[in-house]
Amino acid sequence: MSALFPTLTRLYAPSAMLAEGWANDVLIEIDEAGWIQRIEAGVAPGDAERAAGPLLPGMPNLHGHAFQRAMAGLAEHASAPEDSFWTWREVMYRFVDRLGPEEAQAIASQLYVEMLEAGYTAAAEFHYLHHAPNGRPYADPAEMGRRVVAAASETGMGLTLLPVLYAQGGFGNQPPGDAQRRFINDIDNFQKIVEVLYEDGARDPNRATGIAPHSLRAVTEGQLREAVESLNRLDTGAPIHIHVAEQLQEVRDCLLWSGQRPVRWLLDRFEVDRRWCLVHATHIDAGECRDLAASGAVAGLCPTTEANLGDGLFPALDYQRSGGTWGIGSDSHISVSPWEELRLLEYGQRLAHQRRNLLRPAAGGSLGGSLYRQALAGGSQACGRPIGALAPGRRADFLILDGTAPALWNREGDALLDAAVFGGFPLPVRDVAVGGRWVVREGRHPLRDAVAEGYRAALSRLLV
Structure with missing residues (x-):
């Protein structure tokens, strides 16, 4: 440092x-x-x-895509009769098409300075921007990941780097679109990137490395299983993060493809445990809520981004009552304040239930203290590092x-x-x-x- x-x-x-x-x-x-x-x-x-x-x-930030900090405000122009996450994604695709390694590092450094000044002391980077704009790997396939590491090192941010496996365009092995070409890897190339970045950080106590299968729509069951097994050969305790059930359309598409909702599909097929962080998990039913809580995994909640994208509200009150573990992230980084994430998480539940002081300790007491401690515990667990206390x-x-x-x-x-x-x-x-x-x-x-x-x-x- x-x-x-x-x-x-x-x-x-x-x-x-x-x-x-x-x-x-x-x-x-x-x-x-x-x-x-x-x-x-x-x-x-x-x-x-x-x-x-x-x-x-210090507060861990368990989920984010650093380059998206530079997009703040770019998608707030009404462009379709029904704007949604999916129209926002098109704006993101156009933005990312111009981004090179130098720009990615500069944006990540700016983000980490802002996050540190706000009280975040660790970030988990869900890193899926791997290749050059034409979709070809850089001479160093881990170039873009190393740029994120350089930004964290320069600014002093603790980092959990989560290279993303993104292999298909949709459920059922749909081919990826041209706009996704910078994200796509086969399992062999993905494993090489993970191994390089893991070895880079193995002796740095301010670093950890895990993996992030992007979502069930972006990987096959076989690819997900192989990615987890490959990580286990490096480190059986390294974190595994995945986007899941963020959007209702995602849930509907998963049902059409498999006959199951995304979280249920995942829980039935994989040993989801404390290593896992299910990011968003916004649209879960009562059984999924109960079983996700029992698994010991972390629900990765990003209230400001979820509100910005119109995702919906995670059933945080029911999840807490089931003993579930959660932490906060800032995802697209339209906010870099842990205080705002915690406040909005509680306010969303108040609006949904039309009552006050909901995410409190079982015996009652301080809301601020309860929120802060829960986010510390879940964020530290999700980052896979001895932090948070x-x-x-x-x-x-x-x-x-x-x-x-x-x-x-x-x-x-x-x-x-x-x-x-x-x-x-x-x-x-x-x-x-x-x-x-x-x-x-x-x-x-x-x-x-x-x-x-x-x-x-x-x-x-x-x-x-």
Whole structure:
């Protein structure tokens, strides 16, 4: 990680959200590799650096496509009598057709700076943009994936890279369309990309590598099975992510093809467990909801993108009551704020059920605290990395809230999170560390201006 990011070894926080709950006068010791070694509460600060506000674990972002950050606003022009996800996808296809490696890296760097300043400390990149605009592999088949890695390394973002297997154009082995040519791989080429990227990151504690079969419409059962078996030969604990049941049309097409709904089809044929993250899973019935929760997999929810695309509402209340695990992502990155994702998730359930304070702990209590902790647990699990908690043996990924923000005055404990999630004020984050290094100080990333300049140059070439 760049020398721009000072190393942290001892930090004293007046209050901190530890794995076992809030504590005061907390001293955290971090080794030179960025691992939390020891935590002690109720002690004097000594010579430790002092946190300028309450300390929280950093939030993982479990799902996103980095290049889509540069599309924000481009699809908000009414172009069809019934705009939907599918018309949005056509805009995305036209945009991606011009994107080269330099532009992809510049966009990802801009995204990660914005995400870090908002309080995300890890990102899972569902990476399907593999080839050149003509559909041919680059000389280095992993070129585009390595550009995402370079952006994360440059900015200090923790990364789970998930190369995507995209092999067909629709259910039943339909041929891909010309607009999908940059995404398509056969299973052999896909496995080579995964192996290269896995070896690249094997010794980096801020990295993990898994796979992302794009969706049931984009892979056959045999391809999905072979991709999972190939990953197991590398790492039996590596994460597996898949888009599923995002759109009603997808559910209808799956029923026509197989006689089953997508989540049911997947649960019946694969050992879906804690390694899996089912992204969106918006349209599931009661049985799928119950069985997905019981599987231990993570439901990857992206409320701002799901709202933007008109996908629908995931049955989060029923899923939580079934004991399900979930986390948040920002998908198309029309928002880069974890606070907005959590707020919109809860508000969607309130609108659907016409009641308040729904995604709360079983015994009642703080909504902000409940949402934040659930998203930490699910996001960390989905990223396949030891993050998401202030505890020995975890990565030193955390954020410090801005105690001078008016909405946080005279708040403590979970009341801080209630205000941060539902206060609706500018980002409440002051400082951010990833792997024991400061990547944001006083609300500002040190590369903000330089990265923004590269981003502007990239967009001047793309948006002409």
